[in-house]
Amino acid sequence: MKIHLKRLNDNYHFETTNERGDKVYLDNKSEPNPQGASPMELLLMGIAGCSGIDIVMILKKQQLEMTRLEMEVEGMRVDGEIPNVFRQIHLKIFIDGDIPENKAKRAVDLSLEKYCSVAKMLEKTAEITTEVVLNGSTVPA
Structure with a gap:
């Protein structure tokens, strides 16, 4: 796996490109008009995407189809720490479809505890x- 980074202006705006040519833009969130996600936001996007792929795959293997999958991911850091790493990450996962509660919860748990490489790195x-909301109702932990 390899990416290329190119600086686009005199400040912190970057374009990254992977080997397939997909582009992602980064910027410093303290800029007056950031033109991309911050690197730390990209980490939260990464855990959401990684876990989302796992959840879809796990439920598809059980022949369970979702009509909706969305996530809200919040990362908490301690102000003033250097480096200022995430100390807590909370994923609120919204799933709709004809899926039993235990299957939805198990798919989320398997993703974060076993399969999601991003989560396994960040948990260090x-x-x-996590919080799972299935068809509008919170699934008990």
Whole structure:
């Protein structure tokens, strides 16, 4: 796996490109008009995407189809720490479809505890918690 980074302006705006040519833009969130996600936001996007892929795959293998999968991911850091790593990450996962509660919860748990490489890396510094909302109702932990 390899990416290329190119600086696009006199400040912090970058373009990254992977080997397939997909582009992602980064910027410093303290800029007046950031033109991309911050590197730390990309980490949160990464855990959401990684876990999302796992959840879809796990439920598809059980022949369970979702009509919706969305996530809200919040990362908490301690102000003033250097480096300022995430100490807590909370994923709120919204799933709709004809899926039993236990199957939805198990798919999320398997993703974060076993399959999601991003989560396995981030758990070394952050406590990762989840909340599953199935068809509008929170699934008991």
